[in-house]
Amino acid sequence: MSEIAPSTTDAPILRSENLRKSFGPIEVLKGIDLDVKRGDRIAIIGGSGSGKSTLLRCLNFMELPTGGKVFLEGERIGTVRTARDGSQSVTYSERELMSVRRRVGMVFQQFNLFPHMSSIENVMEGLVTVMRRPKSEARARAAHELERVGLSDKLDVYPGRLSGGQQQRVAIARALAMDPEVLLFDEPTSSLDPELVGEVLRTILTLAEDGRTMLLVTHELGFAYRFATHVIYLYDGVVHETGTGEQIFRNPQKEKTRAFIARSSEFSL
Amino acid sequence: MGYQFDFSMVVKILPVLWRGVLVTLELWVICLAVGLVLGFFVSLARISPFAPVRLAGRSFVELFRNIPALIQLIWFFYAFPILIGAQLTPFVAAALGISLNTAAFSAEIYRSGIQSIERGQWEGAMAIGMSRADTFRRVILPQVFRRMLPAFTNRAVEVAKVTSLASVLSVHELMYQGRVLSSTYYRPLEILTTVGVVYLVMIYPMTWTSSALERRMRRKA
Numbered sequence A: 001m002s003e004i005a006p007s008t009t010d011a012p013i014l015r016s017e018n019l020r021k022s023f024g025p026i027e028v029l030k031g032i033d034l035d036v037k038r039g040d041r042i043a044i045i046g047g048s049g050s051g052k053s054t055l056l057r058c059l060n061f062m063e064l065p066t067g068g069k070v071f072l073e074g075e076r077i078g079t080v081r082t083a084r085d086g087s088q089s090v091t092y093s094e095r096e097l098m099s100v101r102r103r104v105g106m107v108f109q110q111f112n113l114f115p116h117m118s119s120i121e122n123v124m125e126g127l128v129t130v131m132r133r134p135k136s137e138a139r140a141r142a143a144h145e146l147e148r149v150g151l152s153d154k155l156d157v158y159p160g161r162l163s164g165g166q167q168q169r170v171a172i173a174r175a176l177a178m179d180p181e182v183l184l185f186d187e188p189t190s191s192l193d194p195e196l197v198g199e200v201l202r203t204i205l206t207l208a209e210d211g212r213t214m215l216l217v218t219h220e221l222g223f224a225y226r227f228a229t230h231v232i233y234l235y236d237g238v239v240h241e242t243g244t245g246e247q248i249f250r251n252p253q254k255e256k257t258r259a260f261i262a263r264s265s266e267f268s269l
Numbered sequence B: 001m002g003y004q005f006d007f008s009m010v011v012k013i014l015p016v017l018w019r020g021v022l023v024t025l026e027l028w029v030i031c032l033a034v035g036l037v038l039g040f041f042v043s044l045a046r047i048s049p050f051a052p053v054r055l056a057g058r059s060f061v062e063l064f065r066n067i068p069a070l071i072q073l074i075w076f077f078y079a080f081p082i083l084i085g086a087q088l089t090p091f092v093a094a095a096l097g098i099s100l101n102t103a104a105f106s107a108e109i110y111r112s113g114i115q116s117i118e119r120g121q122w123e124g125a126m127a128i129g130m131s132r133a134d135t136f137r138r139v140i141l142p143q144v145f146r147r148m149l150p151a152f153t154n155r156a157v158e159v160a161k162v163t164s165l166a167s168v169l170s171v172h173e174l175m176y177q178g179r180v181l182s183s184t185y186y187r188p189l190e191i192l193t194t195v196g197v198v199y200l201v202m203i204y205p206m207t208w209t210s211s212a213l214e215r216r217m218r219r220k221a
């Protein structure tokens, strides 16, 4: 976030300029500018339907943006084509999108683990199918990632036999195994029973200690405050206010931000 | 009822019935194998992003699902040769008709199976950089096979029954042998009853498996 105190390093890893997304006639993202530098931890907060998920999904191209530009390590994603009438459109090759999605990992609210694979097979899958690593190497790496999220004793257990918190940690290990440059979390604890939220949040905090670059959509404002180097308040498809956790949570400048924080704090701060 | 049962002659005809059983099994296995493989490709056509391909898949399925199987078999034996200018043996005509019929029904099983897998599975795989093809092969299909196993065994039962229609083309399968034997010996009651029991013995294990699988899936869900 360029307008905020400069981050630890140089050029942004991930950057969007005037990012737009429409579903049919409805514009959900209305021009988002974002600068994510190495080591940044950005919490995205906002009301339901404000476009938080859509923003994340456009950043790893699960959804294709309908306007604007996205840069990964300074490289523009997509190929611009100019039609004969001078109008421009952006096309994406599947190969390019696959590579972007590998480099920008994502953890979902619903985990989306593969139910027919054990924990370790879930984590190995990308290493074997995408990275073409030999099985034995992939297995060792997967075991290491599962250990990192505290699941060394669940390697051969299937997702159906894991608690929600454990499933989410497997999903985090699966994303980590791909060595992503940026990790996106879309409400990773929203579908968990309250007593399981803590273990997942602690796992995310250990990633923060390792200096990982992360974007996190969450309704847990207390956690966002502890976690984030930057906070973005999204309102109706635009960045309404942005700043450090201190600025957004303790001293919001705009009326809507203040109202949102006040409304949410009754539950979570 | 003064009818004198004579099941002793059933022992005499057993070798002939056994030959019929072998032909029935052969037809069953061939049609099921061809139907399941072909049906898979038809289901891919059914969900293709290209409208003309989808229409072709759809037409194939509706054609074979909505015309009685008996007519399909007779058509392949008497009408199809005129189109291609070559005679088919009764066995080949029957195998062709039943296989295509099986393909149409299996295609619908695959399709509903594929469409029943949650979007999240595609997204989970795509989020680690997997291609659509790899996702389909490694993540979606294995779940389709599992989920649709009861439907497939159910289809296998139906195919076994449909093979009996091949008797009208004089394929020497179980039903045909039964009909010929009963008119040779003038003992339709004993012989056709025996034939029915033989079908029951062949098919029931499959039916049992199918419903056992369904029960197990329900318990898991």
Ligand SMILES: Nc1ncnc2c1ncn2[C@@H]1O[C@H](COP(=O)(O)OP(=O)(O)OP(=O)(O)O)[C@@H](O)[C@H]1O
Pocket: A023, A028, A046, A047, A048, A049, A050, A051, A052, A053, A054, A055
């Ligand atoms: N695939 C889609 N097709 C049509 N409309 C969509 C689609 N995905 C999202 N939308 C719409 O876009 C808007 C923003 O959705 P989005 O999921 O990004 O909101 P959100 O901020 O994540 O909300 P929540 O906090 O409820 O998760 C909503 O009005 C939603 O209905």
Ligand SMILES: [Mg+2]
Pocket: A052, A053, A054, A186
């Ligand atoms: Mg959302």
